[in-house]
Amino acid sequence: IEEKYKVRDEVFSKRADSIGQAFQLEAQDMQIKARKMSQQKAQEVYDELGQKQQLLQQQLQFEQQQLQQAFNLEIDSAIIKVKDFVKAYGERNGYKLILGTTDAASTVMFGTTEDDLTQIVLDSLNAGYKKD
Template sequence: MKKIIIIALVVLSVVSCQQSQKIGFVDNSVLINDYQEKKDIEAKLKTKIAAYEKKRDSLSQAFQLEIKDAELKARKMSQANLQKLQQEFQQKEQIISQQLQFEQQQIAQESQSKNDSLIKKVRAFVKDYGKTNGYSFILGSNEAGSVMYGTETSDLTQTVLDALNEAYKNKK
């Protein structure tokens, strides 16, 4: 009788210690790339890039026209004036180049900053989603193979993406 009670206690303690853990995973690239806020950010950046490219092209065309005009005038100039004109054009070209490079760096920094912020936001959302829905773990799948296999029922990518997009839409 004592043995049965001891065995029953051991079985009960083992069973009570073994809590089932709810585990799921998301495909990181799908989650980020299909997130509507990321698409909106990309659209805004594409607009800025297009404006930058238009400005770059118009500055380049205007500069080329100035060079052609100067080439015509250069035929009638003395050697000293010609060298002075060449220096002026080199300085002007350098200034334009620096200005365009600065604007390009600004766009790149803005893009990096927004992407970093977006990733932090998605991670926080997944963490809250996991807590709210009783998950012990939500793993991230990527090309490097952090999740090599998972059943379809454990794949939370679309569910989390839908919830994430819904939260973004409600925030707008």
């Protein structure tokens, strides 16, 4: 998934760079032409350029957000599939607990309900806070 979106992001970046360069050339051309215009007409041209730049930025930002949302959706879907697989695997093979690890943390990926200490820990924590 990451590799697929890395390629899409590179394509997007190249396209955004091309659009930016084309706009730069257009802006430079308009600056040259604006020197020959009245101040009011030149201001109108600059205002149009500013609006066009803003629209281009909004469009690119929207496209980047769409790309990020699609990536997040696929990642979330993959995580759900892995969790479902691990749960089914644990149940099928009689495991009581399956741990997962990352660089940041260790997590319980599967555990039987009789081994769930969540409520006991929460009650103890709450009791400790009530004393303070």
